[in-house]
Amino acid sequence: MYINITASETGNNKGSSGALVNYLEKENTSKTGKNLEQHHENWFNGVRNNVKRQEVRVKIDNNIAKLGRDDSKFFLINISPSQKELEHLSKQYGESGAKEKLKEFAVNVMDEYAKNFKRPGIHTNTDLLWFGKVENYRYYKYTDKEVKNGIKQKGDRKEGRQMHVQVIVSRKDLSNKVKLSPQNTSKGKNEVHSARLGQFNRSAFKQSGEELFDNLFQFERGLKDKFIYANVMENGTPEQKTQMQMISELSTDISRDISIDSLAKGISDGVFANVADMITIAKDAGSGLLEILMEPTYEPPHTDSAEEAEKRRRKKLQQSQGLSR
Numbered sequence: 001m002y003i004n005i006t007a008s009e010t011g012n013n014k015g016s017s018g019a020l021v022n023y024l025e026k027e028n029t030s031k032t033g034k035n036l037e038q039h040h041e042n043w044f045n046g047v048r049n050n051v052k053r054q055e056v057r058v059k060i061d062n063n064i065a066k067l068g069r070d071d072s073k074f075f076l077i078n079i080s081p082s083q084k085e086l087e088h089l090s091k092q093y094g095e096s097g098a099k100e101k102l103k104e105f106a107v108n109v110m111d112e113y114a115k116n117f118k119r120p121g122i123h124t125n126t127d128l129l130w131f132g133k134v135e136n137y138r139y140y141k142y143t144d145k146e147v148k149n150g151i152k153q154k155g156d157r158k159e160g161r162q163m164h165v166q167v168i169v170s171r172k173d174l175s176n177k178v179k180l181s182p183q184n185t186s187k188g189k190n191e192v193h194s195a196r197l198g199q200f201n202r203s204a205f206k207q208s209g210e211e212l213f214d215n216l217f218q219f220e221r222g223l224k225d226k227f228i229y230a231n232v233m234e235n236g237t238p239e240q241k242t243q244m245q246m247i248s249e250l251s252t253d254i255s256r257d258i259s260i261d262s263l264a265k266g267i268s269d270g271v272f273a274n275v276a277d278m279i280t281i282a283k284d285a286g287s288g289l290l291e292i293l294m295e296p297t298y299e300p301p302h303t304d305s306a307e308e309a310e311k312r313r314r315k316k317l318q319q320s321q322g323l324s325r
Helices: 018-023 053-062 083-116 191-197 202-217 227-235 238-248 258-268 275-284 290-294 306-324
Strands: 002-006 074-080 128-135 164-173
Touching (some): 002 202, 018 053, 053 128, 053 164, 083 128, 083 164, 202 227, 238 258, 238 275, 258 275
Antiparallel strands (some): 128 164
């Protein structure tokens, strides 16, 4: 699950939202003929499912009380499920049903967006001024390696399932009184600043979206597909990366065991000083992971007999089943 917050696809969020709204209408304006109305994608929010683009622009542009010329007026939230996640939705609900479920998911994501600010009176998506739009396709940009290598042309449609949601959310809440900016990343550390301007934890917001998807749609997500893993591997210390790589080798056997999730969170939070510390805490917690953690992760490439390989496979399976009980 990819969830990102930017200023705007058009590069400017300090003026009118008109350019961004028109840009996000590209799939509608590219359709012609008798099927235009049938395939037209309206905008939606937590209350309505048939909002027109003119209303989106007017309401966003008029919700700017006490914002200066150089202040951000709105933000763009990109909610993009992976190919695996889209396939999972399609299998459960069919193609048209998957689209509606993705809209419902976006509403839930905006609930998390509202709660993340921890501001009085801002609790759900209905306290915000926002509009979402489903896009069915993605297109190659000049920055894509396929375009740079001459394999694809800029503007070519990308292959596979590409359905995603783009959300325009006002800087001000629905009442046009409270400023809400995801650019304020104080995470509550500065109490005075947070009390006046709110706070926003981007990592917590992205992770909440991933967990929402898994819980709503019973999606089985391996450790390496989780935000917490990607975040540590990109932003963690060398020691945290080593710890995360170590437990990732176990995820194929016990990916749904609570101990793996607990260890991953501990690594992300910097709980363990080193690998030895992680093993000690796992042992003291009675997680049952100690024996597996202590096994060497490298197996020399000598040829085992089929019987030996099968014994080793069964042993790992028994360990996995024992931990999941």
